Structures are given as structure tokens and as C-alpha cells.
Amino acid sequence: KAGVTQTPRYLIKTRGQQVTLSCSPISGHRSVSWYQQTPGQGLQFLFEYFSETQRNKGNFPGRFSGRQFSNSRSEMNVSTLELGDSALYLCASSLKDISINEKLFFGSGTQLSVL
Amino acid sequence: QQQVKQSPQSLIVQKGGISIINCAYENTAFDYFPWYQQFPGKGPALLIAIRPDVSEKKEGRFTISFNKSAKQFSLHIMDSQPGDSATYFCAASNANTPLVFGKGTRLSVIA
Numbered sequence: 220k221a222g223v224t225q226t227p228r229y230l231i232k233t234r235g236q237q238v239t240l241s242c243s244p245i246s247g248h249r250s251v252s253w254y255q256q257t258p259g260q261g262l263q264f265l266f267e268y269f270s271e272t273q274r275n276k277g278n279f280p281g282r283f284s285g286r287q288f289s290n291s292r293s294e295m296n297v298s299t300l301e302l303g304d305s306a307l308y309l310c311a312s313s314l315k316d317i318s319i320n321e322k323l324f325f326g327s328g329t330q331l332s333v334l
Numbered sequence: 335q336q337q338v339k340q341s342p343q344s345l346i347v348q349k350g351g352i353s354i355i356n357c358a359y360e361n362t363a364f365d366y367f368p369w370y371q372q373f374p375g376k377g378p379a380l381l382i383a384i385r386p387d388v389s390e391k392k393e394g395r396f397t398i399s400f401n402k403s404a405k406q407f408s409l410h411i412m413d414s415q416p417g418d419s420a421t422y423f424c425a426a427s428n429a430n431t432p433l434v435f436g437k438g439t440r441l442s443v444i445a
Contacts, residue, residue, distance in 0.1 A: 223377070252432060261340075261437035262378070262423060275432050309377050322368075323433065325377030 220245060223312050223326035231332045237298040240329045244291050244312030250274075251293040252323065253285060256307040265308075268293055269315075297331075305333045337361055338426050340436025347443050353411040355439045357424035362405065364426040368433070369398065369409050372421045381422070382409075414443045 224243040232238050244251050252267035252275075264277040268287035285295040291312075297304055307328040313321035339358045347353045359367075368383035384391045384398040384407065391398045397410040411418055424436040 254435075259437075262435040264432045264434070267432055277432075311377070322380050322383075323378075325370075325379065327375065327377050 223310055223324050225308075225310050225326035225329050227329060228327070229330045229332075231334060232300050233334050234300055234302060236300050237296065238300060238331060239294055239296045240308055240310075240331075242293045242295075242310030242312075242326060244293070244310075245324055248312035248314050248324070249291055250313045250315060250321065251287055251291065252311050252313075253293070253295050254309045254311065255279075256309055256328070257305075262309065265295065300333045302333050305331060307331075337434045338424060338436045340424050340439060342439060343437070344440045345442070347411075347414045347441065349414065349416060349443055349445045351414050351443075353409075353414045353418065353441055353443070355409045355422055355424070355441070356406065357408065357426075357436050358404075358406045359426045360405065361426070361428075361431075361434075363428045363430075364434075365428045366426065367398070367400065367407050368425050369396075370423045370425065370435075372423065372438075378423055411441075414441075416443045416445060419443050
């Protein structure tokens, strides 16, 4: 069974641009959540989608948005990029709603560098 | 406000020794406490998890100890091996909140 797939693996952008990251969850998993990982802050929760609905949202500005499609694939978008957005963006999927403490399966992430 | 505090930031242990990583949480409503292991270039993977109705859970060389009154839990890695060298994250959640992670501990096991 294929794991969580994130594309692209690496991305370099300049300040002010926007970026879209993609995540394909494990087949059958309906919940997708996104985390930002930086050396100083660890993993910080961005948002979670379950059956195309945003169920939870972390404490990030409105420049960060996401969506989930009917096939459970998810995308996150960051507009007007800032230098501080440079991070590893991780997607995780689970079989059910993560609010019932389901095991999360993480992808390898997209490393975003903002110059 | 950091809800889960993890220590130490980094840890060096001799092969065969015991690695101990500690976490403290603030929200008494948390009822699920997992540990994730992350190797370079990979996403975190669930290692072991505990719920507050038990004080200890063991899976192979990995043990979680849980102290509800102190709001603390720890990961013990017995007979540490070079292959255990990774970054470890503790986390906590409940039915109303997604996982909140500690900042991670980079473990190096040296021969």
C-alpha cells in the first residue's frame, strides 16, 4: 500500500510569490492534516480536512489556506510568501477524523525555501 | 503558548545505554500521548502511544512512563542502538484538539 505522497519534494520561491503544495493520502484515508516544521518551533499544526471540510485550523495567518478534494487529495496554498515561511511542510493522513486520536501517517514533506 | 514542553533538545548516549526523553503538558484535558520518531529526510512515524488510564506502556525496547498528577510523560529507550539515532517528538491531544507536538529531541547513539 503506497504511503502519503507529497509533491514537490523541494521548492524555491521568492518573497511575494505564492505556492501550492500537494498531498495524496493513503488509499482509504479520509482525513488530511498539514504541519509546518522548522528547527526552532518543531511541528506546528496548520489545518485538518475531513471529507472535504476543514475541521480544525491552527494559529497561522490567512495567507495559509488549504482544501481537500472528493478523492481525499489535499492542497495547501501560501500566498505573498515571506522569508519566515521557509520550512518543511508535512502532510499526514489518517483513516478517520484525527479528533478521535487516530494514528497519523506522515509524508516526507515539501521543503520550501523562500529567498 | 507552548502546550507541550520537551527536554532535552539533544542527547548523546553510548550504544547499549538508556535514552530518556521527558515531556510536560499543561492541558489536563489531553487524553492521548504519542511519541513520533523522525529520520533525516523522512516524515515522523508513530513509535508508541499511551492513554492516561495506565502509567506505563512497553513495546520492545521502548517504554512510555506516564505521571498524570505531575502532567509529565517520558520515553525510555533501553539498549540504545546507533539505528535509534533520530529526532523524537512527544505530542498530546484530545477529542477536540489536533496533536500538539513538543519541539523535538535529537538523539545520537554512539558506539
